[in-house]
Amino acid sequence: MGLFDKLKQGLKKTKDLLRKDVRDLFKAGEILDEELLERFEAQMLKTDMGVAATTALIEELREKHSGRTIVVDEIWDTIKAKLKDLLRGEGDIRWDPSDPLSPLKLASDGPTVLLVAGVNGVGKTTSIAKLAYLLQQRGKSVLMAAGDTFRAAAVEQLQKWAERLGCPIVTRPGGTDPASVAYAGCEQALEAGIDCVIVDTAGRLQTHKNLMQELGKIHRVIGKKIEGAPHESLLVLDATTGQNGISQARNFSEAIHCTGIILAKLDGTAKGGIVVAIRQQMGIPVKYVGVGEKLEDLELFDPDEFVDALFE
Ligand SMILES: Nc1nc2c(ncn2[C@@H]2O[C@H](COP(=O)(O)OP(=O)(O)OP(=O)(O)O)[C@@H](O)[C@H]2O)c(=O)[nH]1
Numbered sequence: 005m006g007l008f009d010k011l012k013q014g015l016k017k018t019k020d021l022l023r024k025d026v027r028d029l030f031k032a033g034e035i036l037d038e039e040l041l042e043r044f045e046a047q048m049l050k051t052d053m054g055v056a057a058t059t060a061l062i063e064e065l066r067e068k069h070s071g072r073t074i075v076v077d078e079i080w081d082t083i084k085a086k087l088k089d090l091l092r093g094e095g096d097i098r099w100d101p102s103d104p105l106s107p108l109k110l111a112s113d114g115p116t117v118l119l120v121a122g123v124n125g126v127g128k129t130t131s132i133a134k135l136a137y138l139l140q141q142r143g144k145s146v147l148m149a150a151g152d153t154f155r156a157a158a159v160e161q162l163q164k165w166a167e168r169l170g171c172p173i174v175t176r177p178g179g180t181d182p183a184s185v186a187y188a189g190c191e192q193a194l195e196a197g198i199d200c201v202i203v204d205t206a207g208r209l210q211t212h213k214n215l216m217q218e219l220g221k222i223h224r225v226i227g228k229k230i231e232g233a234p235h236e237s238l239l240v241l242d243a244t245t246g247q248n249g250i251s252q253a254r255n256f257s258e259a260i261h262c263t264g265i266i267l268a269k270l271d272g273t274a275k276g277g278i279v280v281a282i283r284q285q286m287g288i289p290v291k292y293v294g295v296g297e298k299l300e301d302l303e304l305f306d307p308d309e310f311v312d313a314l315f316e
């Protein structure tokens with residue numbers, strides 16, 4: 005299966021909603037009027053793309069098609085083009101869809117450090133395994149640092165992935181300060197000449213001040229060992245939680261200056277429109293989307309491909 009097909013499959017629930025409930029609103033030969041636009045609004049909001057984006061879409065449809073006879077493909081093209089616009093903020097760096105590592109800022113010299121954080125159970129550890137796999141596929145060596153010292157099972161989970169991927173992992177006994185695990189991971193990577201360190205962290209609520217400070221400390225300590233690190237602070241959001249992700253992003257960003265979002269579990273939701281809301285309401289780009297539980301189920305996020313996959 006090609007990457008694009010996998011993305012389409014992962015977005016199946018959202019696609020179904022768009023195909024059945026949205027596309028069917030527009031009947032060839034009818035006139036596009038305000039009542040129809042209202043029904044369109046209600047359906048689009050179900051995808052969780054948010055009020056602002058939905059309003060922008062409606063304005064575009066009104067301007068281009070209001071009072072005219074409906075040609076379904078033309079309506080669809082207008083929606084797609086506008087969504088692509090909305091997803092690509094001005095001044096955004098466009099990465100290369102054919103190079104899955106292009107969204108990452110890699111160190112020019114010495115190890116690149118990726119710090120991964122997020123609320124409990126959103127998909128951090130799984131996304132780390134997927135990222136490690138992606139990096140390995142592109143010829144990079146990876147070391148994992150098991151910074152979730154809060155739960156014993158968390159270390160085991162990461163260990164299993166490391167074993168499967170054949171990459172070294174740094175672990176410490178339960179209760180160890182996670183910052184020191186991250187530090188040790190950086191140290192070992194420097195010594196062994198490893199290309200990338202990925203630091204796992206325990207899940208935490210964005211409202212928990214102490215835990216946010218702990219995350220800030222991990223970030224600082226990494227920077228002490230390797231200048232300019234972490235090169236990426238990736239926030240993992242669970243697509244099925246919809247709009248709550250927005251407030252998570254704000255608080256995490258304060259603690260670790262998030263440089264990108266991994267939106268996991270897009271395959272489990274019809275609310276794939278959350279990608280649009282995130283782009284609109286925050287300055288942090290979605291860099292990857294998770295579309296399944298397997299190692300290969302991480303896709304680079306490209307606005308054009310995403311919209312095409314959603315509407316094809
Ligand atoms: N369907 C689907 N499931 C996913 C995806 N990413 C993660 N999961 C599943 O979500 C569950 C939680 O994933 P973890 O990676 O353990 O999440 P975590 O954020 O590390 O959790 P904590 O460490 O407990 O905070 C697991 O069952 C994963 O298999 C995804 O993209 N799609």
Ligand SMILES: [Mg+2]
Nearest residue numbers: 128129152158
């Ligand atoms: Mg975890």
